[in-house]
Amino acid sequence: MSTAAATFVSRFGVWWTILRICIEERLVYRGDFALGTLMRFLPIITQTFLWTAVFVGAGGPAAIGGFTRDEFIAYYLLTYVARAFSSMPGLASSIAAQVRSGEIKKYLVQPIDLLTFLFLSRLAHKLVYYAVATAPFALVFYICRGYFHGWPDAPTLGAFVLSLMMSFLLGFFLEATLGMIGFWFLEVSSLLFVYMLFNFFFSGHMFPLTILSEPWRTIVLYQPLQYLAYFPAAVFLGKVQGPELVQGLLGQAAWTFAFIVAARTAMHFGLKRYSAFGG
């Protein structure tokens, strides 16, 4: 075996070990996890009633912002799927906390890259999450199947899956970049809170972004947060098609790439600034 191949095999072995440990760690509280996931769908009930009332109050229009009433409910359910991929609870704050406490030293003295380690650990977290959350998700979607008009065609479904994968990457590197700010500022919790608010609003978790009036509508469809919830859901519902769909996926890829570079760059310069004391 050549040295390059041997290096790769050993590196892959390390990745595999990290992934396996993280999965086992995550599986400890699976019961609580599944119940918590089911409870998280409860706001769907009030959203259904609220938007039904909005449509009735508006005199029963065919659609608001391009979404019918049923599609609104389907949209909310799909944003849950999208956020299951893109949300990274605690990622940025844990990076910042490790910088502050000096725990980050261990990545400097061991042959493990910080971002790779975090990425694998997050991947493990997500894999376990899907394994446990599939049942409650399937149950809720089965109950609400009336709000969907069947499955979309294969290309749309493919685009949906692709955008979900990218939303995972985008979510991870965006949060990681924010966490790296911890190299420059000691306390980032208030900054992260502001980000969380923006994320909630501009990712489209509260409502489909197209119901905003101009110029807001155009503006929000240029920012990266839309890819964390709005875009995948809109793709599934067939709201983005043809050249628009290709453009959207390319846009998402571009933002993802930009934040991969941003996270790497921030870590590079952050580590140069970083000084560790004590043992």
Place this chain on the structure above:
Amino acid sequence: MQPNYFAVFREFARNSLVREMTFRGNFILDCISSLSWVFMQLGLYLVIFEHTNQLGDGTGWSRWPFFVFLATTLFVNSLVQFFFMTNMEELSDLIRTGNLDFALLKPIDTQFLLSMRKFEWSSLANLVFAAILLGVALTHLDFTPTPLQMLLYVFYVMCGVALLYSLMIGLGSISVWLGRNESLYDFWFYITNFSRYPMEIYSGPFGTPLRLAFTFAVPILLVANVPARLMAWPLASQDWRLAAYAAVASIVALVASRKVFYKALDAYRSASS
């Protein structure tokens, strides 16, 4: 000797204010963050009322009456947060660690002591915002509320606080039996989520049972709906039966939750040595 409850209450308020003022920057950030959530809610409804004139058909919840409703929800919730939230969050910890012993030993009513030890002063930011929102909304209504309405409004906001508090202390009691109740706060959030909307939106074959359940079994729909209706609509179009029921329900809830709480305390076994 009977303790002077008012003096203790004042001392609790003062202590918590002193504590919050020790970290003033943090206090201001807390105010800003709780206000931001409110602004987002307001943003959602501003967007919604761009697309419709009212919620539901003929319900009377058009833009400005609805903002009276929103302000009412904020009033009740920020008052609950101000007086009770921190204390209830700590209750399950006190039980788990056995520190509840110290509360039981003090010569003062235990429910009073555990419910009001710490005040969350930063939630008053939301209260101030609610007052402004209410003021603006009232000037846009097509009638002027009478002094009687104002008086009833204050009374029913207090009823709403009483209802939510009863639910809270009831849930808190459960943690005595369970020993630990971490999802208590989640459950609280999801249940009270139902109370944040006008009750008229819960209609249809699924909505009507839901509305009845949250009016009569767990009366959280009364919390904001009753005071908001009293203020947002003229006196002539009020449902007085609902208002009378809400007053009775609040008293019953307070009495019942106190009973449950003391029953739970009887079951408490200290965890410390």
